[in-house]
Amino acid sequence: MPCKRCKEFYKQYPIQENGYHHLKEGPFLVASAPIKCGFDENGEFKSDNWGCRTLISLRYIAQTSVCKNCYYYRDDLVTGTLCVIPIPILADYDIEQSGFIILAYYKERGKTDIGVVIDDEGVKPLKLNTAEKVLEYYECKLKEANDE
């Protein structure tokens, strides 16, 4: 069961006869390999992913100024890229997990190798509910910041 954002992406950019999504970039059409959602049928992170729209959006949000306590580190030669995103505690959002979302990947490539949540009990797979709600929260803050 792919995430909402991957489903929307497939609707907007269905796979064409050549096996690729055709994305519009200005006046051009760009062929993109099929994206693979990063969440399994139980709504848990799976490492067999490529370009999952929810994961890519989280990776992006970690680099924005609205994610003040987020951490983003990229080193293409030694360690790869790491994002740490604190999970806010908010009554309105009903987020399943607490603690920190940790994402690890190489450069800005489509595959997210690691997607976990760390809390005071240990390391758990990132859940789709957590990813979507946290994203909603930070995107709302980003929109507010851009409207100011």
Ligand SMILES: [Zn+2]
């Ligand atoms: Zn997805």
